[in-house]
Amino acid sequence: MKAPVKRLAVLGSTGSIGRQTLDVVRALPEHFRIVGLAAGKNLGLLARQVEEFRPDFVSYESSGRVELPGGGELVTLEELACLSAADTVVIATSGMAGLAALLAAVKAGKNIALANKESLVSAGEIIMAAADKSGARLLPVDSEHSAIWQCLNGEKPPPQRLVLTASGGPFRDYSRERMTGITVAQALEHPSWRMGKKVTIDSATLMNKGLEVIEARWLFGVPIESISVLVHPRSIVHSMVEFVDGSVKAQLGCPDMRLPIQYALSYPERLSNPSLPRIDWANFTGLAFEPPDTDRFPCLRLAIEAGRKGGTFPAVLCAADEAAVEFFLSGRIGFNDIPRLVEKALAGHRVVASPDLPAIVEAGRGARESVMAFAGGGS
Amino acid sequence: MKAPVKRLAVLGSTGSIGRQTLDVVRALPEHFRIVGLAAGKNLGLLARQVEEFRPDFVSYESSGRVELPGGGELVTLEELACLSAADTVVIATSGMAGLAALLAAVKAGKNIALANKESLVSAGEIIMAAADKSGARLLPVDSEHSAIWQCLNGEKPPPQRLVLTASGGPFRDYSRERMTGITVAQALEHPSWRMGKKVTIDSATLMNKGLEVIEARWLFGVPIESISVLVHPRSIVHSMVEFVDGSVKAQLGCPDMRLPIQYALSYPERLSNPSLPRIDWANFTGLAFEPPDTDRFPCLRLAIEAGRKGGTFPAVLCAADEAAVEFFLSGRIGFNDIPRLVEKALAGHRVVASPDLPAIVEAGRGARESVMAFAGGGS
Numbered sequence: 001m002k003a004p005v006k007r008l009a010v011l012g013s014t015g016s017i018g019r020q021t022l023d024v025v026r027a028l029p030e031h032f033r034i035v036g037l038a039a040g041k042n043l044g045l046l047a048r049q050v051e052e053f054r055p056d057f058v059s060y061e062s063s064g065r066v067e068l069p070g071g072g073e074l075v076t077l078e079e080l081a082c083l084s085a086a087d088t089v090v091i092a093t094s095g096m097a098g099l100a101a102l103l104a105a106v107k108a109g110k111n112i113a114l115a116n117k118e119s120l121v122s123a124g125e126i127i128m129a130a131a132d133k134s135g136a137r138l139l140p141v142d143s144e145h146s147a148i149w150q151c152l153n154g155e156k157p158p159p160q161r162l163v164l165t166a167s168g169g170p171f172r173d174y175s176r177e178r179m180t181g182i183t184v185a186q187a188l189e190h191p192s193w194r195m196g197k198k199v200t201i202d203s204a205t206l207m208n209k210g211l212e213v214i215e216a217r218w219l220f221g222v223p224i225e226s227i228s229v230l231v232h233p234r235s236i237v238h239s240m241v242e243f244v245d246g247s248v249k250a251q252l253g254c255p256d257m258r259l260p261i262q263y264a265l266s267y268p269e270r271l272s273n274p275s276l277p278r279i280d281w282a283n284f285t286g287l288a289f290e291p292p293d294t295d296r297f298p299c300l301r302l303a304i305e306a307g308r309k310g311g312t313f314p315a316v317l318c319a320a321d322e323a324a325v326e327f328f329l330s331g332r333i334g335f336n337d338i339p340r341l342v343e344k345a346l347a348g349h350r351v352v353a354s355p356d357l358p359a360i361v362e363a364g365r366g367a368r369e370s371v372m373a374f375a376g377g378g379s
Numbered sequence: 380m381k382a383p384v385k386r387l388a389v390l391g392s393t394g395s396i397g398r399q400t401l402d403v404v405r406a407l408p409e410h411f412r413i414v415g416l417a418a419g420k421n422l423g424l425l426a427r428q429v430e431e432f433r434p435d436f437v438s439y440e441s442s443g444r445v446e447l448p449g450g451g452e453l454v455t456l457e458e459l460a461c462l463s464a465a466d467t468v469v470i471a472t473s474g475m476a477g478l479a480a481l482l483a484a485v486k487a488g489k490n491i492a493l494a495n496k497e498s499l500v501s502a503g504e505i506i507m508a509a510a511d512k513s514g515a516r517l518l519p520v521d522s523e524h525s526a527i528w529q530c531l532n533g534e535k536p537p538p539q540r541l542v543l544t545a546s547g548g549p550f551r552d553y554s555r556e557r558m559t560g561i562t563v564a565q566a567l568e569h570p571s572w573r574m575g576k577k578v579t580i581d582s583a584t585l586m587n588k589g590l591e592v593i594e595a596r597w598l599f600g601v602p603i604e605s606i607s608v609l610v611h612p613r614s615i616v617h618s619m620v621e622f623v624d625g626s627v628k629a630q631l632g633c634p635d636m637r638l639p640i641q642y643a644l645s646y647p648e649r650l651s652n653p654s655l656p657r658i659d660w661a662n663f664t665g666l667a668f669e670p671p672d673t674d675r676f677p678c679l680r681l682a683i684e685a686g687r688k689g690g691t692f693p694a695v696l697c698a699a700d701e702a703a704v705e706f707f708l709s710g711r712i713g714f715n716d717i718p719r720l721v722e723k724a725l726a727g728h729r730v731v732a733s734p735d736l737p738a739i740v741e742a743g744r745g746a747r748e749s750v751m752a753f754a755g756g757g758s
Contacts, residue, residue: 150626150628151628153532153533153534154532154533154534155532155533155649156647156648156649161660163660228660230660230663237629240631242657242658243649244649244650244651245638245641245642245645245649245650245651245652245655246632246633246638246652246655246656246657246658247529247630247631247632247638247642247649248630248631248632248658249529249530249628249629249630249631250616250628250629250630250631251626251627251628251629252619252626252627252628252629253625253626253627254625259624259625259626262624263624263626266624268535269535270534270535270622270623270624270626271623271624272623272624273624273625276624276625277625278621278625279621279625279627281540281542281607281609282670284609284668285667285668285669286665286666286667286668287665287666287668288664288665288666289663289664289665289666290664291661
């Protein structure tokens with residue numbers, strides 16, 4: 001009764017989620033095989049991954065189209081996303097490149113382990129409609145959405161309320177004034193999670209939680225009003241679901257992204273993996289929670305408002321935040337400028353209701369321009 | 380798509396669980412109908428329940444076999460437990476009377492909402508074997524087992540570990556010396572749960588948690604070694620399940636027995652019930668946990684040992700505890716005498732491995748005699 005080996009295509013294999021996905025595959029070679037790898041610019045790491053995992057297909061951005069040593073057939077990112085040889089496609093490509101690949105995989109009816117946040121936030125309505133039509137399955141990789149998904153196992157939807165937990169990031173106790181002086185290095189020091197740079201900054205501003213609220217709305221078909229956020233610094237409770245009878249389920253675990261990644265890959269099975277950390281019950285003491293402070297962390301409020309208004313607002317939110325975080329990381333704006341610039345981009349946007357893909361792309365482009373203009377010109 | 384009305388027989392309708400079961404039925408008359416009621420001695424309350432719910436069948440202990448006003452056909456407890464007119468039988472009769480009724484219901488292949496603790500602790504092997512054979516379904520009513528059951532929803536067994544939470548009772552912080560002076564009134568003041576007297580005292584000694592460990596072993600097919608206990612004073616997290624991949628699920632809710640009772644009745648559905656309390660997310664702050672102290676609360680250790688050794692030991696544990704708690708409630712022994720007498724009964728017992736029902740009954744009788752002898756004679 002051994003489960004067959006699952007064949008995986010990993011888009012974004014050199015990023016944080018991609019590398020941790022390969023860690024899981026490395027730990028469980030009898031369960032998973034890599035049939036496709038795709039990366040953006042880190043060709044050195046991709047070459048080593050190709051050498052180790054010997055995929056049948058690879059995809060990478062290269063002007064010269066240099067063949068990787070031992071690499072498989074070169075295909076486009078969209079082709080890799082639809083690979084018939086893959087049982088599950090992991091979409092960990094960040095930004096809008098991820099969206100195009102995701103849409104291709106959704107239309108091809110694939111099982112999709114989804115780690116790209118921007119796509120569902122910007123184009124949730126389009127993606128979910130396409131998935132409904134094709135039968136594609138979205139398997140969340142984010143720890144919060146994985147938690148909710150696990151809690152919904154065996155339950156009849158819809159739940160009454162989703163409660164997303166947030167670590168609160170490294171500046172949970174900072175006053176708004178103190179935040180002015182936050183350095184890039186400080187913002188990249190996340191207290192509980194090991195993640196990519198963009199997500200780490202988004203965690204520090206709580207924008208990440210706002211984006212997750214919008215994602216949860218699409219993944220689980222729950223209105224934004226029925227999604228709450230609770231700050232939980234130790235990141236042990238990954239999220240909770242309240243049911244119609246008042247019963248609540250929570251999913252807990254050590255804060256290690258390999259756990260939700262593995263669950264998305266192994267679903268509906270669970271696999272024993274000795275390299276994953278476990279909760280130490282002998283030292284399990286307190287779990288603290290507190291309401292989020294949207295005065296000090298306005299990104300959360302901005303995201304929830306954008307999600308509630310819908311249309312192209314979430315795409316603007318997403319693109320403006322991406323641009324603002326880039327500016328912050330390159331030292332050109334301060335920490336408190338991130339919400340300020342996002343708010344300006346949203347305020348200046350003329351919304352399109354039920355947008356098509358070009359309208360979404362255009363809204364994002366406009367938002368980035370807005371951020372650039374305000375970041376350059378000040379105030 | 381309205382679910383059909385579920386017909387219920389409630390055995391032990393005048394006890395704490397029985398009354399709260401009727402509260403649930405009262406709140407959801409479109410979902411449940413009472414077809415049978417049984418009680419022991421509180422005929423006054425039974426008469427009022429019969430008048431309100433108009434069951435087709437009743438069962439009660441009465442020398443004169445007086446008919447209740449408006450009461451249905453008089454049947455035996457075992458007959459009521461097997462009622463073909465009932466979709467689910469609630470077994471909330473305490474003590475060994477509950478065991479006989481439970482076995483009858485199990486053999487008849489019923490859906491059984493089980494609140495009688497003693498039966499599964501004393502005769503778990505017999506009951507589970509009979510249930511396997513008949514296809515009877517045991518639906519746990521205890522909040523801890525309901526929590527585990529809810530967490531296992533949609534998951535493939537067996538889990539890696541069960542973590543039962545315990546309120547710790549009113550004497551959680553007492554030294555062993557201070558416990559000597561505990562009065563009956565103090566012991567009946569449970570900090571979080573409204574329950575019957577016997578269970579309330581068992582909660583205060585942690586014997587209740589030990590009995591639940593043994594029950595969990597049978598209900599979920601998990602070895603005693605894979606069941607942990609954590610003290611959690613606020614009784615919000617009702618229990619947790621750790622899976623093979625290290626993921627953990629917890630079930631949470633306000634400490635109100637009507638919630639797990641309703642779930643056992645409505646399963647696999649969940650029903651909205653405005654009369655049940657809900658977690659207040661705006662004021663959801665801390666959840667504290669600590670390991671149990673089996674030096675101060677030896678009953679927990681005694682129960683786990685008895686469960687591990689098996690055979691007739693759990694029956695001795697159960698009966699000795701029942702007798703000791705009676706003695707405590709009537710003021711004849713002190714609080715610390717409860718574990719002392721239970722330990723003596725266990726120490727003096729000659730175990731029977733894989734006992735049949737008469738051996739279990741005999742072991743219980745011997746245990747009660749042991750407690751009476753030691754309680755009377757001191758030392």
